[in-house]
Amino acid sequence: MNDLIIARSAAAPALIRQAPEHAKFRFLEFFTAQIRDPNTRRAYAKAAVKLLSWCEQQEVHSLDAITPIHVAGWVEELTQSHAAPTAKQRLALSGICSTGW
Template sequence: MNFLAANIRKPNTRRAYTRVAGDFFHWCQGHDVRDLVAVAPIHVAGWIEQLGGTLSAPTVKLRLAAIRNLFD
């Protein structure tokens, strides 16, 4: 996840975003999305929808921000 290190200067944010990216990729593997280029907006939406059932709105927003940063 070196691309996060280049774009995010604050160490705590970098660690949080790295952890979120790992969680998202793990979720993708569980949904048969095994290649980064195969990730589509529907996958992000599905993941966010699932998170919304168990996490607070600010936590979901943080995770969505991390994924947006990942794909920018």
């Protein structure tokens, strides 16, 4: 569970570090309470960090500003550079993101 401290660490994307405490809590809660398998948890956390980092590059300045259009753009770019299983895993994450952290 130590890898989940990323929500509060310097390694976290700025969108998480700068988020209100309740959003940081929801982010952390999702990965701890909803995903029991440590390998799945790690893979989804890695994908979430990559998505949020990509959003920062697109000049998204808050978690609230992330829209399904951003997620679709990220997945589209991903499918051009990654194998189908990787893209499918990230697409599963995008469905989670749309429900909000």
